[in-house]
Amino acid sequence: MRLVTWNVNSLKARQERVEAWLEDNEPDVCCLQETKCADTAFPAAAFAALGYESAHHGNGRWNGVAILSRVGLDDVHAGFADEDAASVTECRILAATCGGVRVLSVYVPNGRAVGSEHYDFKLSWLARLRAEIARVEGELVVCGDFNVAPSDADVFDPAAFVGMTHVTPAERAALGALLDDGLVDALRRLQPKGPGPFTWWDYRGGAFHKGEGMRIDLALCSRGIAGRLTGAFVDREARKKGAFDSSPSDHAPLVVEWRDTP
């Protein structure tokens, strides 16, 4: 199985890039975040033409998550398990079963500023995600933009982030709880030494070309899958302008591969 997770920062702005990437890389499952579109505007037909079933959860100009699959897409649920999709105000989690694996595409709240109500919301959202994961039986991959750098090896300069969101002990503890529960950070399992690789670079100040990024996009997998991992890497090329009219996303795709059960 080859799975990719990619915060595209507007699917409308990135559609050409996403389609080209899918054709070049042929993932079995593709999780997208920050689609910034409503369900009615989601280009399901374009993805179907490439061989993908798809599900989307979005309501307009912010947030929005999707799952594309060419190995089946069953038991789709938008939002947390205990909420009705129609009542969700911030579309940040979508689940589906693809090829026998429960896949969660998540876009964790940014938090904005330490101590703000948005920061508290981020922490409570992560706690809710932990409870959500605990309900899942069988193989599982939780992937997306976590807006948390798990350790100092996941930021270009720890000193530059003192007092900032994404690196506080509380955020790291909330993420660490998912690992304590048995999930494995796929990239770090295969690439134990940092710093990096990074998955996000600020658009401002030429951060990408200066290597000033963070690793905040993650694929957390259950132990069975962790034991069968064969690859995990960040496609930095997709963060470059390339032969496209529009800008790249500020995030690069994270690809994870594992052997299917014999």
Add this chain to the structure above:
DNA sequence: ATGGTAGCGCTGCTA
């Protein structure tokens, strides 16, 4: 270089 980038959408918010 007194601003820095990008998307959405039309004013300022979000990241």
